[in-house]
Amino acid sequence: xxxxxxxxxxxxxxxxxxxxxxxxxxxxxxxxxxxxxxxxxxxxxxxxxxxxxxxxxxxxxxxxxxxxxxxxxxxxxxxxxxxxxxxxxxxxxxxxxxxxxxxxxxxxxxxxxxxxxxxxxxxxxxxxxxxxxxxxxxxxxxxxxxxxxxxxxxxxxxxxxxxxxxxxxxxxxxxxxxxxxxxxxxxxxxxxxxxxxxxxxx
Numbered sequence: 001x002x003x004x005x006x007x008x009x010x011x012x013x014x015x016x017x018x019x020x021x022x023x024x025x026x027x028x029x030x031x032x033x034x035x036x037x038x039x040x041x042x043x044x045x046x047x048x049x050x051x052x053x054x055x056x057x058x059x060x061x062x063x064x065x066x067x068x069x070x071x072x073x074x075x076x077x078x079x080x081x082x083x084x085x086x087x088x089x090x091x092x093x094x095x096x097x098x099x100x101x102x103x104x105x106x107x108x109x110x111x112x113x114x115x116x117x118x119x120x121x122x123x124x125x126x127x128x129x130x131x132x133x134x135x136x137x138x139x140x141x142x143x144x145x146x147x148x149x150x151x152x153x154x155x156x157x158x159x160x161x162x163x164x165x166x167x168x169x170x171x172x173x174x175x176x177x178x179x180x181x182x183x184x185x186x187x188x189x190x191x192x193x194x195x196x197x198x199x200x201x202x
Contacts, residue, residue, distance in 0.1 A: 001025065001037075003202035006045060007194065010201045020060075026198060028066070032056065032076070047191070048088060053078065059099075062086075070105045081117075089121070092129065101133075105167055115139075122155075124162045 001019040003011045006027030013019060016033040023037045027045030031037065032054035040061040043050055048066035052058065053076035062084045066072040070088025074080070078091055081099040089103045092111035100118040103109065107121045110129030115121055119133035126142040133139045139146045141158040149155075165173045169184045 001202065002200060004198040005201050006198050009045065038062070048072070053093070056080070059084075067105060075111070122159055122162060123164055123167050
């Protein structure tokens with residue numbers, strides 16, 4: 001395993017946790033007792049902390065990111081499947097997040113919920129306790145509407161007001177045909193360059 005100190009903060013791993021030899025854990029990350037972090041998984045406290053509870057399984061190649069203003073908090077008895085990507089969200093106890101699922105900034109997943117294969121929980125979306133996002137479907141809004149991906153217009157009607165550019169990058173939505181990328185990417189890349197100073201601690 002690779003443990004990295006980032007911006008003066010190092011991971012804290014419970015002695016009863018299992019971390020795969022090629023997993024990477026960076027910065028202000030806490031991993032609870034009897035939690036397993038699989039091969040190739042990455043947990044990076046980019047600009048906000050990560051806290052993973054007890055008895056969780058973070059499967060191979062999952063990516064978990066804590067970001068400014070949106071800590072990533074995972075309760076107890078949670079499974080995060082292979083290739084899942086979680087950013088700055090809160091996940092209750094006893095949640096199942098399947099292979100390839102994505103959960104975005106500011107989302108909240110209630111206890112006992114399921115996000116099935118390739119499901120999406122969009123930014124600032126609140127998924128109720130016990131709810132299910134079917135395979136490939138999208139949960140969007142507060143309270144969440146759960147829609148098939150073919151209903152793009154209905155998803156966008158909710159998603160637009162959730163304001164992805166502002167929440168994630170701190171910029172306004174560009175006019176039709178415009179792009180935020182020339183403004184956003186240089187700043188974002190420069191911020192990530194702070195990892196040049198990371199120090200391996202384990």
